[in-house]
Amino acid sequence: MPHDRLERDARPETATFIRHLEASDRTLSDEERQVIDEAISHFIDVDADVDVVREHDRPTVSSLLVSGWACRYNTLADGRRQILALHISGDFVDLHSFPMKRMDHSVATVTRCRFAIVPHENLRRITEEHPHLTRQLWRSTLIDAAVLRQWLLGAGQRSAIEHAAHLICELYTRLRVVNLADETSFQLPLTQTEIGDALGISPVHTNRVIQELRRLELISLRGSTVDILDWEGLLKLAEFDATYLGLEPNREATS
Amino acid sequence: MPHDRLERDARPETATFIRHLEASDRTLSDEERQVIDEAISHFIDVDADVDVVREHDRPTVSSLLVSGWACRYNTLADGRRQILALHISGDFVDLHSFPMKRMDHSVATVTRCRFAIVPHENLRRITEEHPHLTRQLWRSTLIDAAVLRQWLLGAGQRSAIEHAAHLICELYTRLRVVNLADETSFQLPLTQTEIGDALGISPVHTNRVIQELRRLELISLRGSTVDILDWEGLLKLAEFDATYLGLEPNREATS
């Protein structure tokens, strides 16, 4: 079942999430930082390929990913699987279960992961006492939705290679924000089958698309290392525009 | 430009949105109902096929759809268009622009529409003073995201006919909630090209998929009237499960 080990731990690991919120809003107060920190009840470690939350669950806690890769996914009766989101350090994988209550999809680890667990009761208290922080949490669920819109645009309108290029641009950009990508490369710990489940294409075609990206000298992909060989070329092929990731400073009277 | 006419008006038209929020949470207080009502600054009417908000805009108001159909969409450089969401009475078409600030897509009317306009300043005040209502607004943006996940699952994994059947199930279910569908039929004021843009398929194939749905005696579609001939059959073909629309009563200590 979900969590296979759990332990109390120190707090510096919330730093990634805070960096994340601040990537779009530099106005978090020290108090707010502390509130986030104190909202965490404990940390858990979960092995790779384990369901953390399942469709139809009604979680009473939300999980902030501290390290590792996780995904949201849904399946059809005959086994067809769509990955709905990929998550990295600093992502709140199921914050939406707080206002929504019931899960409409599952969340699984891709690699071994560490999560900071935030009880919904603590989130509720934040909404009662910290409206600005509440808006930032709300905002972080809306950035998930913006990513989802790009995935839908990709699945519906982009060719497989354009869609794949867009995913690489997105992941690279997001990993840079949390300092998990070098200047020209990053680790992508997904099998080609998993990449295909995210893009909505078969594993065989995923392989051919990757080969085509290599042939065009846009990326190299050996093992789990992606090297960006031609960022401009990737951007152009993917029509990637990072605006939707909400990274620009967001100073607003109403923020 | 966006709004082509504007006028002050009476309030009963917020009823649909309130019914909407209450479809999932019967605990709205009279005070909260009044707060929503008073947050509306005015109403506007917009002709069909007009952009209400454009990608990259930074709106200072959000728009609650009172009547008519609207959609969110995004396009690629060569004109390929993906409809990202379809909206009916009671939907807040760009509530997410409040926490997000910058639009990552456009919103357009499909038919002539009436919107209730809610200034972000009023929404900000709600987040300061009405935490329960804030959670319900947050929740309504997350239901949009849940719909989006189903559309991605459809675009990525379902066949065109399964995807189309799912869309019909979704729209019928949503229209029922706001009393805009009969027992066995509803009005769908979309061209086949628009349906195709929502499903991510060509207009020609859309036509063939609709014919196949007719041949299977699942629906009839003449003009803009959809008749549900075999609801059970549609549900099965689409693997439709309405849970994600968040319609179940949602009574929670933390709600």
Add this chain to the structure above:
DNA sequence: CGTCAGATTGAGCAGCTTCAACGTATGTGG
């Protein structure tokens, strides 16, 4: 050295697209 997961390749096929034509309903100006 055998095993296993994952990557790669080839061949044939299905679903969907594109292009182009034609049908049909509605509306408009002369």
Add this chain to the structure above:
DNA sequence: CCACATACGTTGAAGCTGCTCAATCTGACG
């Protein structure tokens, strides 16, 4: 009231994108 225009739906034919099935290759690991 007819001639024409326009928007949308429908049909046919050819072709491309991506799928399935099945085999082979590769590297990591016990």
